[in-house]
Amino acid sequence: MPSHRIIAIDGPAASGKSSVALALAQRLGFSHVNSGAMYRAVTWHVLQRSVDVHQPAAVVAAVEQSKIVCELVDSQSRILINDQDPTSHLRDDNVNRAVSIVSSIPRVRQILVPRMRECAKADNVVMEGRDIGSVVFPETPFKFYIDASPEVRVQRRRAEGQRDEIAARDRADSSRAASPLVVAPDAEVIDTSTLTIEGVVNEIMRRLKQKGLPI
């Protein structure tokens, strides 16, 4: 059991996880860990090496041969792969298309999950993803599943000017065998369809107080 506090924020694509997790972390003075960025970074790396993402053994070999460093810098998670910082490529179209395939490979998850747990040894964290409350930190009492209607989520992504087939990604993430996107039985569910980012953060703060977080 880590000695620091962990707030888990899970949910489907464009439900507002990153915006909400960052704002919440800033309010609380916690670090913000984006686990999706880790899966995206690894995906970018294997695509760079022209690995066929439909060949799990080849993906695993490429990942196992790489030096992956996850750290907290200025209260934000950052990942370096073979000393390269992939941050500016994490939303590339080819990464959007391939990330759910790469993240469905159990060995890839087995390599990345311990890196996520390491981050929570260094600070109190708000960590966002798909399986943070269900698999990465099932013991935390502070877990949230944020959602919004498919129409609202598609609209949010479109407004960002991104080509991102979020319905296909959600289907893949929810139906895979390894750590699928699920609502943890003890997660607080919040429908954010009609809420602003600040509105969602206020609602989470209210529920955290109810759960006894001293804030």
Ligand code: CDP
């Ligand atoms: O921001 P968005 O919701 O579009 O995606 P993301 O959080 O950056 O995650 C990208 C992809 O990484 C997801 O579609 C999942 O396939 C994978 N992922 C995962 O498998 N487990 C996590 N804890 C986080 C992300």
Ligand code: CDP
């Ligand atoms: O991390 P995730 O993919 O779940 O969502 P995000 O990247 O935080 O949010 C996707 C887009 O929706 C961003 O442009 C946010 O500003 C916007 N958003 C919103 O308009 N209202 C919310 N309640 C949450 C996010």
